[in-house]
Amino acid sequence: xxxxxxxxxxxxxxxxxxxxxxxxxxxxxxxxxxxxxxxxxxxxxxxxxxxxxxxxxxxxxxxxxxxxxxxxxxxxxxxxxxxxxxxxxxxxxxxxxxxxxxxxxxxxxxxxxxxxxxxxxxxxxxxxxxxxxxxxxxxxxxxxxxxxxxxxxxxxxxxxxxxxxxxxxxxxxxxxxxxxxxxxxxxxxxxxxxxxxxxxxxxxxxxxxxxxxxxxxxxxxxxxxxxxxxxxxxxxxxxxxxxxxxxxxxxxxxxxxxxxxxxxxxxxxxxxxxxxxxxxxxxxxxxxxxxxxxxxxxxxxxxxxxxxxxxxxxxxxxxxxxxxxxxxxxxxxxxxxxxxxxxxxxxxxxxxxxxxxxxxxxxxxxxxxxxxxxxxxxxxxxxxxxxxxxxxxxxxxxxxxxxxxxxxxxxxxxxxxxxxxxxxxxxxxxxxxxxxxxxxxxxxxxxxxxxxxxxxxxxxxxxxxxxxxxxxxxxxxxxxxxxxxxxxxxxxxxxxxxxxxxxxxxxxxxxxxxxxxxxxxxxxxxxxxxxxxxxxxxxxxxxxxxxxxxxxxxxxxxxxxxxxxxxxxxxxxxxxxxxxxxxxxxxxxxxxxxxxxxxxxxxxxxx
Amino acid sequence: xxxxxxxxxxxxxxxxxxxxxxxxxxxxxxxxxxxxxxxxxxxxxxxxxxxxxxxxxxxxxxxxxxxxxxxxxxxxxxxxxxxxxxxxxxxxxxxxxxxxxxxxxxxxxxxxxxxxxxxxxxxxxxxxxxxxxxxxxxxxxxxxxxxxxxxxxxxxxxxx
Numbered sequence: 001x002x003x004x005x006x007x008x009x010x011x012x013x014x015x016x017x018x019x020x021x022x023x024x025x026x027x028x029x030x031x032x033x034x035x036x037x038x039x040x041x042x043x044x045x046x047x048x049x050x051x052x053x054x055x056x057x058x059x060x061x062x063x064x065x066x067x068x069x070x071x072x073x074x075x076x077x078x079x080x081x082x083x084x085x086x087x088x089x090x091x092x093x094x095x096x097x098x099x100x101x102x103x104x105x106x107x108x109x110x111x112x113x114x115x116x117x118x119x120x121x122x123x124x125x126x127x128x129x130x131x132x133x134x135x136x137x138x139x140x141x142x143x144x145x146x147x148x149x150x151x152x153x154x155x156x157x158x159x160x161x162x163x164x165x166x167x168x169x170x171x172x173x174x175x176x177x178x179x180x181x182x183x184x185x186x187x188x189x190x191x192x193x194x195x196x197x198x199x200x201x202x203x204x205x206x207x208x209x210x211x212x213x214x215x216x217x218x219x220x221x222x223x224x225x226x227x228x229x230x231x232x233x234x235x236x237x238x239x240x241x242x243x244x245x246x247x248x249x250x251x252x253x254x255x256x257x258x259x260x261x262x263x264x265x266x267x268x269x270x271x272x273x274x275x276x277x278x279x280x281x282x283x284x285x286x287x288x289x290x291x292x293x294x295x296x297x298x299x300x301x302x303x304x305x306x307x308x309x310x311x312x313x314x315x316x317x318x319x320x321x322x323x324x325x326x327x328x329x330x331x332x333x334x335x336x337x338x339x340x341x342x343x344x345x346x347x348x349x350x351x352x353x354x355x356x357x358x359x360x361x362x363x364x365x366x367x368x369x370x371x372x373x374x375x376x377x378x379x380x381x382x383x384x385x386x387x388x389x390x391x392x393x394x395x396x397x398x399x400x401x402x403x404x405x406x407x408x409x410x411x412x413x414x415x416x417x418x419x420x421x422x423x424x425x426x427x428x429x430x431x432x433x434x435x436x437x438x439x440x441x442x443x444x445x446x447x448x449x450x451x452x453x454x455x456x457x458x459x460x461x462x463x464x465x466x467x468x469x470x471x472x473x474x475x476x477x478x479x480x481x482x483x484x485x486x487x488x489x490x491x492x493x494x495x496x497x498x499x500x501x502x503x504x505x506x507x508x509x510x511x512x513x514x515x516x517x518x519x520x521x522x523x524x525x526x527x528x529x530x531x532x533x534x535x536x537x538x539x540x541x542x543x544x545x546x547x548x549x550x551x552x553x554x555x556x557x558x559x560x561x562x563x564x565x566x567x568x569x570x571x572x573x574x575x576x577x578x579x580x581x582x583x584x585x586x587x588x589x590x591x592x593x594x595x596x597x598x599x600x601x602x603x604x605x606x607x
Numbered sequence: 608x609x610x611x612x613x614x615x616x617x618x619x620x621x622x623x624x625x626x627x628x629x630x631x632x633x634x635x636x637x638x639x640x641x642x643x644x645x646x647x648x649x650x651x652x653x654x655x656x657x658x659x660x661x662x663x664x665x666x667x668x669x670x671x672x673x674x675x676x677x678x679x680x681x682x683x684x685x686x687x688x689x690x691x692x693x694x695x696x697x698x699x700x701x702x703x704x705x706x707x708x709x710x711x712x713x714x715x716x717x718x719x720x721x722x723x724x725x726x727x728x729x730x731x732x733x734x735x736x737x738x739x740x741x742x743x744x745x746x747x748x749x750x751x752x753x754x755x756x757x758x759x760x761x762x763x764x765x766x767x
Contacts, residue, residue: 027704029709030706030709031701033700033706033708034684034693034701034709034712035687035697036643036644036685036687036712036713038709039643040710042647043643045641127608127627209744210708210744211646211654211656211742211744212646213647260708261708261710262710262745263708290647292649293649293650293651
């Protein structure tokens with residue numbers, strides 16, 4: 001089967017005389033794979049290797065009243081019982097390395113467990129079998145606590161509080177307890193529509209199920225360092241997380257990885273590496289911490305469950321004039337990467353369709369389920385599933401051909417997205433045409449003549465007047481005011497043409513969503529790292545133009561002399577202060593390189 | 608822990624190791640004999656990543672007691688190539704993109720080798736049946752099935 005590339009369909013748009021792209025290549029690592037010589041983390045042999053196993057909670061939510069390890073400690077071959085107090089800095093959240101979210105999870109939990117399978121201690125022994133038997137010999141007195149396993153039950157009044165860092169069971173997207181998107185006025189759109197189509201969609205958690213389970217081997221190295229072979233997908237994330245949890249300089253950690261026996265997102269959580277290194281620190285011996293298949297399935301963080309409610313206002317001819325979302329991401333008991341899923345899911349709305357009125361509330365909810373994390377387009381796949389099911393439902397309700405409905409509503413180049421960014425390089429119309437052709441699905445001449453390159457209008461390219469509301473303010477639920485799942489009609493209006501809330505005073509939280517030339521290569525402005533969370537001073541000056549004012553990427557909007565919010569007034573560039581000598585307040589508390597740390601990290605060795 | 612001496616033939620080499628009581632063949636091969644090509648995927652006989660050939664027949668080494676292979680002949684992916692010359696199965700896997708993370712590949716190759724030894728001209732269905740005990744999470748199996756059929760054709764051409 002031959003592959004058609006978009007460049008074939010848009011041949012006039014650019015000249016792609018590429019030497020490598022589009023041509024078959026051998027994978028550079030394939031010879032190792034077929035000869036069995038590829039060395040995964042577990043393919044490194046150590047003399048005197050010890051094995052670590054965790055004792056895990058059988059309950060969804062419980063308090064440890066007491067633990068009796070006397071029998072386990074007496075067993076022949078048991079080298080060490082690792083307790084929560086042995087973890088030097090036993091509280092972390094994965095994205096703290098990029099300054100996002102509150103520390104909310106312990107490596108070994110004490111005294112409360114918040115999901116089934118959460119570890120409360122670990123045992124290091126000569127063999128895996130001994131470690132297993134020793135864990136079985138530990139006696140724990142559990143006080144079982146009420147639990148909640150459904151996202152909407154978790155945000156109902158009186159629900160058990162899952163995670164003390166977020167007592168309302170919702171991740172905080174300051175100043176709201178959900179991610180908010182407002183574009184136009186959905187209430188006006190619904191009033192104008194001929195049909196209202198409303199439905200709910202759900203997706204279960206999905207385990208990545210890599211063939212190689214999560215694991216790491218750590219061993220003492222020379223010069224007071226530790227080597228760690230790991231199957232992680234995020235080597236430097238794991239290194240930074242290990243340094244933080246164990247409260248040691250990251251220069252004492254020598255991480256070796258990059259060969260992953262299948263990841264799919266499930267190997268970013270950086271749990272096995274700090275455990276293995278801690279084991280090596282406590283025993284002075286090489287220690288392997290490897291999940292067995294049951295652990296991989298039970299405690300390996302899956303793609304989180306999602307629930308989406310979509311309400312569309314549709315005209316009789318199939319044009320969608322309003323689309324409203326309520327989304328729930330089930331984070332499980334701890335944040336991991338689910339907070340990011342909320343942003344990604346919202347960033348994907350309202351799908352690849354130009355809809356003049358969009359409103360969305362997306363909640364990242366804590367429940368007593370296994371914490372969720374990355375998996376193959378997490379935050380996107382579930383939304384797409386819901387969106388495209390809903391498109392079919394709309395087509396049926398209105399009596400329009402489903403492919404035709406998509407072509408009618410698809411983004412055209414130049415259209416304004418609900419995120420106030422211009423759509424460009426659109427190809428949904430062409431995808432529909434090619435797919436219909438392959439499937440022998442008849443399309444009208446009008447649909448076959450449609451193109452992503454044409455069809456935008458001044459109205460489609462403009463930012464409409466937008467209805468705002470302040471519901472769902474952080475902490476409102478605790479005060480007895482529940483955030484309504486339905487966005488209420490706006491009480492305030494944001495004038496047409498305005499990009500949105502001024503972001504100048506908000507610290508940068510989503511580096512990958514704002515591609516700024518100044519950020520590339522993690523450059524830190526002269527004058528040393530600015531405090532990331534200082535709300536009064538912009539952490540990085542380059543924020544202002546891109547976030548608060550119509551950016552250069554939006555010629556249509558830039559030409560619009562719209563009133564610019566006061567906070568977005570161009571800030572004069574700060575005078576660079578002389579570079580202060582590097583003096584960390586805490587060793588490597590931030591995960592990125594800083595000027596003057598090492599010439600091997602700064603890239604200057606290339607010169 | 609008491610150790611038992613164990614001798615067998617591994618990829619045409621006479622091999623002797625000491626094993627613990629109750630040690631499985633996967634651990635014995637990896638830690639004892641230093642052949643790291645069989646992989647641990649589940650430890651319960653469901654994934655096939657640890658597949659090795661014992662007297663030409665595929666076995667799950669994680670469910671095989673090490674002492675059961677005394678005096679027998681074993682083949683693993685580490686011995687599939689003839690010197691620097693890759694086996695046609697290995698070639699076909701490379702060129703057909705039949706491995707991504709590569710973790711299931713050694714087991715997959717052993718299952719394929721046993722199939723082609725018993726049935727040099729397998730049908731597509733027979734290939735699917737032969738690798739039905741080997742899980743792969745990356746490829747979706749299609750490239751693997753195709754690669755095995757291509758290797759079979761190449762081996763047939765060589766034999767003719």
